[in-house]
Amino acid sequence: MRVDEILDAIYPLSDASRSKITDCITEVRHPKGHLLLRADKIESSIYFIKKGIVRAYAQKADNEITFWFGREGDTVISMRSYVQDQRGYEDIELLEDCDLYELKTEHLRALFNADIHITNWGRRFAEQELIKVEERLIAQQFRTASERYRELLESHPELIQRVPLGHIASYLGITQVSLSRIRAEVR
Amino acid sequence: MRVDEILDAIYPLSDASRSKITDCITEVRHPKGHLLLRADKIESSIYFIKKGIVRAYAQKADNEITFWFGREGDTVISMRSYVQDQRGYEDIELLEDCDLYELKTEHLRALFNADIHITNWGRRFAEQELIKVEERLIAQQFRTASERYRELLESHPELIQRVPLGHIASYLGITQVSLSRIRAEVR
DNA sequence: GGGGAAATTTTACAAATGATAAAAAAGGAT
DNA sequence: ATCCTTTTTTATCATTTGTAAAATTTCCCC
Numbered sequence A, B: 001m002r003v004d005e006i007l008d009a010i011y012p013l014s015d016a017s018r019s020k021i022t023d024c025i026t027e028v029r030h031p032k033g034h035l036l037l038r039a040d041k042i043e044s045s046i047y048f049i050k051k052g053i054v055r056a057y058a059q060k061a062d063n064e065i066t067f068w069f070g071r072e073g074d075t076v077i078s079m080r081s082y083v084q085d086q087r088g089y090e091d092i093e094l095l096e097d098c099d100l101y102e103l104k105t106e107h108l109r110a111l112f113n114a115d116i117h118i119t120n121w122g123r124r125f126a127e128q129e130l131i132k133v134e135e136r137l138i139a140q141q142f143r144t145a146s147e148r149y150r151e152l153l154e155s156h157p158e159l160i161q162r163v164p165l166g167h168i169a170s171y172l173g174i175t176q177v178s179l180s181r182i183r184a185e186v187r
Numbered sequence C: 001g002g003g004g005a006a007a008t009t010t011t012a013c014a015a016a017t018g019a020t021a022a023a024a025a026a027g028g029a030t
Numbered sequence D: 001a002t003c004c005t006t007t008t009t010t011a012t013c014a015t016t017t018g019t020a021a022a023a024t025t026t027c028c029c030c
Helices: A003-010 A015-022 A079-084 A105-112 A116-142 A145-155 A157-162 A165-172 A176-186 B003-010 B015-022 B079-084 B105-112 B116-142 B145-155 B157-162 B165-172 B176-186
Strands: A025-030 A035-037 A045-051 A054-060 A063-070 A091-094 A098-104 B025-030 B035-037 B045-051 B054-060 B063-070 B091-094 B098-104
Touching: A003 A015, A003 A045, A003 A116, A015 A105, A015 A116, A025 A045, A045 A105, A054 A165, A054 B116, A063 A165, A063 B116, A079 B116, A098 A105, A105 A116, A116 A145, A116 B054, A116 B063, A116 B079, A116 B116, A145 A157, A145 A165, A145 A176, A157 A165, A165 A176, B003 B015, B003 B045, B003 B116, B015 B105, B015 B116, B025 B045, B045 B105, B054 B165, B063 B165, B098 B105, B105 B116, B116 B145, B145 B157, B145 B165, B145 B176, B157 B165, B165 B176
Parallel strands: none
Antiparallel strands: A025 A098, A035 A091, A045 A098, A054 A063, A054 A091, B025 B098, B035 B091, B045 B098, B054 B063, B054 B091
């Protein structure tokens, strides 16, 4: 996936403004299992996924929960680092070998103070992510685990193929054993 | 609470920029029970709460879930209307008589295209809301219902005083009966 | 202050989910 | 292909949470 497609899908930019962003972007490649962002660090980059799939998870004591998956075209970001300059709550792990576009947040911050179109791009990005999370929070309470699984299966069937079910279960807010039961029902 | 305090708490603005917003704001007052925003409408205003408390809830069939409370200083907004010009998923109901600052979204949109400081203000607003929702989504999965209740009790003790427990239960993702059980434990 | 509606708690029972352990299946590396 | 690790499923039992209905308390309006 091309970086300009990714940027324009968030909010269409003029060639001039878009170039200001792409000029700061470098391509990187990391292997499956690599930790792209760490909860214990203040991160200085965000990434756009050219190819591959990743997950964000929070750790607590001995268990972890996956609360986000990113695929081609998605933006990888530690919101807490990016917004508040504090350590985040999430590790981000590559679930496949990934090609990524890297952008230093310092560059983005400078652009947010210089180009109003880019600022609107950043605003729109946060707003869209906000809606997605809000919808998930609501679904979490309205729907049963098995409804949530079936909806995920319909909206993102490739996810179930590409990602271990343990992560999917955690994303759905249930244990892997529960998910296995749900999958058995359907058959 | 003064409107300039509310605006600056989101992101500090120069007097000039802040005035551009406040010039578009009018004060309104509505009684307890009033529906400020409706899920079935594309809303054209956002509000800042001067005084009072409100809740956002989504309806489905015969049950509803409260997924947000707003108090003095908070911003009331139908994200879907505001971002995507589509009908939202939430009704917003006043839980007390409220004094509100009203701002037409058309004015805000115009300002987002004209004043980069206001655009950054809007970006910061969305980012901060995003972090709050993300943290709630994670808490929903990490913590038990009774932990979530106790944390709410600690962080927002006044909420339990001002809001019917049925709404609190729904906000916590449990039934009112469950919440009653949890409250009985503690005593 | 009293009456009635709304909110909250309690109870009993049913259903869903979690924890744990172990077996089965799938996948990767050599 | 085979061994070994990881993933997924299955089974059992304990716990949590939901549903429904009734009892109790609180609140609000007149």
